[in-house]
Amino acid sequence: MKQLLEQYWQGKTTPEEEQLLQAFFSGESLPEELEIYRPLFLWKDRQKDIRLDRNEILAAPRTGAGNLYSALKVAASVMILVTVAIGFYTHYKQEKFMDKVFSETYTDPKEAVRETGKIVAKVSTLLQLVPDKLLSESTTDSTKTALTNDSIQ
Amino acid sequence: MKTIFLSVAFTLAASSLSAQEVINSFLEKYGKDDNLEVVTIGTKMLNLMKSDSIADDDLQEAILGLENIRIVSCKDETLTDDYYNLAHDLLNKDKHFSELVSIRDENSALIVMVKEIKGIVNELIILSNHSGDFSLIGLSGSIKLDSLAKYSQKLNFKNWRKLNSPD
Numbered sequence: 001m002k003q004l005l006e007q008y009w010q011g012k013t014t015p016e017e018e019q020l021l022q023a024f025f026s027g028e029s030l031p032e033e034l035e036i037y038r039p040l041f042l043w044k045d046r047q048k049d050i051r052l053d054r055n056e057i058l059a060a061p062r063t064g065a066g067n068l069y070s071a072l073k074v075a076a077s078v079m080i081l082v083t084v085a086i087g088f089y090t091h092y093k094q095e096k097f098m099d100k101v102f103s104e105t106y107t108d109p110k111e112a113v114r115e116t117g118k119i120v121a122k123v124s125t126l127l128q129l130v131p132d133k134l135l136s137e138s139t140t141d142s143t144k145t146a147l148t149n150d151s152i153q
Numbered sequence: 154m155k156t157i158f159l160s161v162a163f164t165l166a167a168s169s170l171s172a173q174e175v176i177n178s179f180l181e182k183y184g185k186d187d188n189l190e191v192v193t194i195g196t197k198m199l200n201l202m203k204s205d206s207i208a209d210d211d212l213q214e215a216i217l218g219l220e221n222i223r224i225v226s227c228k229d230e231t232l233t234d235d236y237y238n239l240a241h242d243l244l245n246k247d248k249h250f251s252e253l254v255s256i257r258d259e260n261s262a263l264i265v266m267v268k269e270i271k272g273i274v275n276e277l278i279i280l281s282n283h284s285g286d287f288s289l290i291g292l293s294g295s296i297k298l299d300s301l302a303k304y305s306q307k308l309n310f311k312n313w314r315k316l317n318s319p320d
Contacts, residue, residue: 097185101180101191101193102180102193102195104193104195105191105193105194106198109201112194113202113208116194116202116208116216116222117208120215120216121304121305121308123265123279123290123292123301124301124302124304124305124306124308126265126279127254127265127298127301127302127305130254
């Protein structure tokens with residue numbers, strides 16, 4: 001066995017011989033001078049028996065940094081969802097408001113004609129105060145000035 | 154390159170915003186107030202008036218080219234001054250508007266303004282505040298000011314004829 005051990009240190013042992021050495025050092029009683037090598041061969045044995053369970057991997061506690069990152073991801077997702085929901089709601093309310101304000105007030109054309117007539121008459125009366133020249137010319141070229149209360153009087 | 158693109162995009166957006174009708178801008182800001190009443194006579198109704206001859210010829214001629222008429226009013230005396238000033242500010246911000254008529258005395262104020270682009274009057278606004286009665290009238294479309302002005306003359310002439318007819 002000492003010779004075999006010597007060969008092991010030189011890296012000249014076959015796999016079968018290494019197994020023999022392992023079996024020998026796994027035994028209960030060893031010569032005192034060889035006792036110091038037991039942990040080395042037993043360590044190799046123990047490494048073979050280690051198997052990580054998939055569940056153990058998944059259940060392994062996360063580190064502090066990992067927990068924070070996950071929390072931030074969740075918070076960001078929630079914020080995006082909330083923002084989008086608020087956006088849709090605001091847009092919907094605005095659409096409803098605009099429909100209410102800008103939809104036709106009159107459904108009866110006769111009523112609409114009556115109201116239109118009143119408005120146009122009012123506008124027309126006010127436009128009577130403006131000189132004819134200004135009503136027919138483009139204002140970009142004209143030298144018009146606005147009529148004020150004083151000039152009318 | 155990116156800066157130029159963003160600048161162009163921003164300018165286009167800004168110019169498109171400025172093209173919005175004044176009444177639309179006013180209503181977007183204050184239309185949700187319960188104190189304001191809004192009356193809208195839109196394109197659909199105006200076209201109906203023109204096509205079905207429900208309106209008389211003079212009115213049809215006056216509204217030719219109009220796309221919509223909106224009236225915003227408020228009868229709450231405590232608020233009319235504020236609304237008048239807010240509307241006036243909006244009008245002043247739009248550089249395309251020019252004043253046609255302006256009347257002011259102790260209890261009332263009235264302004265008639267038009268927006269003209271490339272020789273076409275697109276918008277006519279009458280803003281008035283008379284004895285606690287605020288109104289903002291907006292006409293938009295392709296407005297013929299002379300046709301509008303003649304309407305009341307024709308109306309007065311018809312009324313005069315009616316009054317003076319032998320029947």
